[in-house]
Amino acid sequence: MGEHTLRVPMTLHAENRERLRTRLQAHSNAVAHAPGTVVLLQGGDDTTRYSADAEHVFHQETYFHWAFGVLEPGWYGAIDVNTGRTVLFCPRLPEEYATWMGNIVTPDQYRARYQVDEVRYIDEISDVLRGMTGENGTLLTLRGINTDSGKTTLEAGFDGIGRFQVNNAILHDEMAECRVHKTKAELDVLRFAARVSAAAHRAVMCKIRPGMKEYQLEAIFQHHTYYHGGCRHQAYTNICGSGCNAAILHYGHAGAPNARTVGDGDICLFDMGAEYYCYTSDITCSFPANGKFTSDQKIIYNAVLAASRAVMAAVRPGVSWVEMHRLAYRTMLAALKEAGIVTGDLDDMMKVNLGAVFQPHGLGHLLGLDVHDVGGYLEGNPSRPLRAGFRSLRTARTLEEGMVLTIEPGCYFIDHLLNQALANPEQARFLVPNAIERFRGFGGVRIEDDIVVTADGMEDLSGGTIPRTVEEIESLMAEGQQEDVFVPQLHAEQKLGH
Template sequence: MLSSGKGTLKIPLELFSLNRERLVNRLKENGNSGVVILQGGEEVSFYDTDTTYNVFRQESYFIWAFGVTEPGCYGAIDILSGVTILFIPRHPAEYAFWMGPLPTPSDFSTKYGISKVCYVDEIKEVIAGLKSSQILTLKGLNTDSHLTAKPARFPGIEEFKIDEESLFPVIADLRVYKTPLEIRVIKYVVAVSSYAHRRIMKMIKPGDWEYQAESEFLNICYKKGGCRHASYTCICGSGVNGAILHYGHAGAPNKSPIQDGVLCLFDMGANYFGYAADITCTFPANGKFTDDQRLIYEAVLKANFAVQKAAKPGVSWVDMHLLANRVMLKEMKTIGLLKGNLDDMIESGLAAIFQPHGLGHLMGLDVHDVGGYLASNPKRPEKLGLNKLRTARVLEANMVLTIEPGCYFIDPLLDKALQDEKLSQYLVPEVLERFRGFGGVRIEDDVLITENGVLNLTCVPRTVEEIEDWINNNQVDELKYQDSERLFVW
């Protein structure tokens, strides 16, 4: 079992052996043979110092297959026999002075349930002993980052026949469908993240600073759930900063004071042994929505709920995005921000002015998980708005995704739309002007696609009434994880 310690979720090693078994079976079905070689992550030095960037986090494909959290390792899986071999660094004696006792192959074998463990400097000899026809390495495009997965490399690999084509589409597709053991971990990290969001909603007040919300979230997730990592940089935008989609980065580091009367848009998710959560809560800093804030919030919430009700196996994610757009635009027309025919608005791409991102994304070992666009799946749509979708797949059971419609008032986009003859006909400028500087609303839930539809794993107050009641009253709140469909009581 792997865990962060007392009171945290214990992850059975079977989770990773099952993933290896799935991989071997799929490769065999495809007629592949040889040895799969995956290279784990390396610690990266902070420029020219002997200090590394943050706390090491393992490469996602590697942890999916082996569960190993230490840097500098390799793993091999013989396709025909299913035999797994782990390769670990051979550290010098001085390692023990600074880093603790020298780990042995036996230590790793016990920890990760892999019977054969060798040193990395033995990899060429050991692989040659398998007498395999070829090595399968990982190389393929991540369609979110547009970066390529790094194929394994070790001294002497050039002496083997290398297949860089067969592995990636298989392992990336397998990661899309979560096993029950993976779902259990995801439920846990979403539960921890939900609890932290609920605590932040009660703690943050006008006069606090955005960075304090980030600090408290990271502290709660680690202290209560053993989540040492966050899945991405925390987004803690207040007021107009809520309209910056990836606020919180180095150029805009959650550094503003939180004013009375503004909305807080906090997008934060913990990470547990690689598995991600990704939740966004939008709430009034002072605990009370203004009339305009309520109008926009409820438009986005209706879009979120509509998708949760409609999403199920066999449904296209593109259609879910369009459904969310339709619901939100209809509400914005009702409150006087827009005018004209709803179908025409959808066709024109108007929704992308207010929600320039896609409806959501696959989630697992990466917060924007792999497999969104593979050769066997629908291609990325080209139409405005739809071209930002991180996947266009048809939904299937055991996928985990985020549902995160949003509505933002972003001056450059609004100005562009007002000057566009096709788009400006739907806008009501005098009403739109009222929302300049408003910021934005995003409501993001982590959901599991089941045979019957959607299971929402997120547990935070969502309606206006629930949020105001939660912030302004003294309900007792505890972190209660259990293996059931509802993880928290609040």
């Protein structure tokens, strides 16, 4: 995306295709690696707004991008499992395309761009695939359920596919498992996305002033990631919760569009992540709007920071992600007990799952081409836990080297959860009523980092560039307040440039 951004080699995708071939060649089902077996993937298509002709900014289907790196819509791709021969199929564009959309790129130019064996037109797909499969070969197509969204993957289809033998039962789990473990080249892109986002979060911390709108701070983040990092897409709908909104876990949606005015003394919870070359980041920073933590804000912030650091110290291959979630709960409850917000024996608190009252979401999730990346509950791995909080975990797997995840403990004061706990004698006996009342309306704190599991621990993909301690945050925000970056009381005519 320019000299100031990361150059991504097409060998990233060639390595991914080779990893997939290796898995399929070792598959117990002989169809996966028989002569004439060909993986066929379909890329995403352009879409418009309902019945209008205004187009959405195109985003490639992620399995297709993982394998080929093609950024244009309407393509197909094929991989011969035995030989590795790779053929891409592009649309045959009409002459008038050059008038409205720009020069028409030839198949040979695309072949050089994407570094594959051949590029053909889609109207040739049936003949080309027959040449690859022969009369007795099989097309492996992608069909499976995303365990986060519940949606079914895009399965390749084209006019004439009915004349081929098709198997859609093998490919999904093998591709998803490949995507769980990142290559060095993929980690380079994920690091870049994380560090661009970290820099944008720092910019927001420097420029925030009470009286601004939440969406103005979202705009600062988006501007920074696109202008400085070439990140045209955000990885998800940004969450910019201030004050009580910081307790709304997925704030920022159409019904609550980051529209509140930030108040002096508010705690802010900003969960924002940019996407670069389809690879995502997911970072949350919590901080006081005016740059100085109150004593109560310090209590909650440090409780969450202690949970984050305890998990980071414990992460390594062979560790259960469910146990990491449990460790976060225990560490946070210990800090809340020390502050007099809860009371009693920690073991007994854990038995009644008190942590889920304050943190109803999971500790984190796999991260990659999707912000909630695939592979969380593939067949053969631990199933989803049933207890509150634990059932929101997006994976229950044992950690392995090369997995990329978020670590995002949080502590929130959500009225209906507090009311349920106070009405539940098993949990109510641990809550200090006066303290709970004091924190109603407080909002919440979340601290989220992107990490990769290494051979002996973990690496923070942001490179430790985000201020995390109370002292680091206050120092950065004090520096930002020396600059006159925003005056919220501008007159209307000044805003309009008159």
